[in-house]
Amino acid sequence: MMHPFDLTGKSAIVTGGSGGIGFEIARALAAQGADVALLDKRTECLEARAEEIRSMGSKALSVKCDVTDEEEVRAAVNRVIDSFSKIDILVNNAGVAGAGSVDQVEESAWDAVVDPNLKGIYLMSKYVVKHMKERKYGKIINMASVCGLVGSKAIPLHAYAASKGAVVQLTRAMGASFAQDGITVNAIGPSLFRTDMTEAALFKDDFLNLYNELCPAGRPGNPEELHGAALYFASEASSYTTGQTLFVDGGWSAV
Template sequence: MKNLFDLTGKIVVITGASSGIGVQLAKAFALQGANVAIIARRYERLEVLAKELEKLGVESLAVKCDVSIEEDVKNAVASILNKFKKIDVLINNAGVASLGSVDEISEEEWNRVIDTNLKGIFLMSKYVVRNMKENSYGRIINTASVCGIVGSKNVPLHAYNASKGAVINLTKGMATSLAKYGITVNGIGPGLFKSEMTEKTLFKPENLKIYNAVCPMGRPGKEGELDGAAIYFASDASSYTTGQTIFVDGGFTSI
């Protein structure tokens, strides 16, 4: 039987790949045989990761890019196509969060979150989809969040809520329009996972205690527990699945 999850030779682009979930996904895809282009603002970290990926027997390309700046994105995609000639899978993972209620957060901070989390997906997709249409094939995976469909009583994350809610519906809109070109668009909604973004806030003992009390599994996610959903959406196993967001959250959004 054909291995539906085999990604050998596929070209996967991952944004926000200098830390956290992006690093983990890059390694997961390399282990499945995919060649990986990694994108982030912190190029020195990307260089280190690229060498790790190549030790797994795949090709890798590190590209410095701020996904909220169109010229950066345009040049980054051009560099990737120059090396790999095509893009099979785009993982829009770059994201930032900001604590604050709507009556506290500054306009500048609001724009920073929306520009990275939402505008970044728009810009990356804008330039990658053109190549996918030419090839009549593509897999786009957007990193959403449980915060896109629920609020947080103890830690206000209003800009983040707004951005991730929009990501979920943008995923549906893109999916319905791009299906005829052989392109699927799906989302992954993580619950609480440790990252640079969460370690100093949501992983504080008092906040973690509340999360664990509410989450049916009683714990945050572990490294690697997002890999399966991402590989599924990127592979032939999900060929008839589009417009969906899977919440990998220990049951958090089921209560």
């Protein structure tokens, strides 16, 4: 009997697949048998990442795609369908962080954060949902953040928080709309995990000490600690769960 997290025969797209969390989720999906297309606008180590997925026994594609560029998104989605013949799982993970308060941040800096984090999910979903509706099957996972739920006294992250709050609500709205199309839409809301995004700015003694003091778990998360949430939402284990955001945050949002 298949176990509920089994992904044998499934094919997935992970956007931002070259980054810390994206690649970690791609590895989790491949370990359960899924083929994975890694999409990213950064190409330096994209093919090497794909090769690592292949070494796990899955098929993998590396596709250059800026999720804010509709033409690149359309072409990338078509390429994945041509190669894998279908898309079962879409992980809308690509994103950027940016500090700044509304009274200081320039419009261009605001758009540089909100566009990849929010419009990127819209554009990817625009092309993938059509395909999933035709097949009456799909698992969509959006990447939110605890910043989409609560503010921060330590650092003003206004554009980032607004974009991630919108991801939480877009996830509810999409989940409600597509429930009868066989498509579930859920989100993961991490707190602090060490990746390129956070390494330089946040893994410094003063911020880390503050974080550890405030976080019930007393430490940041390890990227592998996102595997469980990703596999739950990507698999049949979540067949009756949609519109939800699971905060994987060491208890940050519980206090």
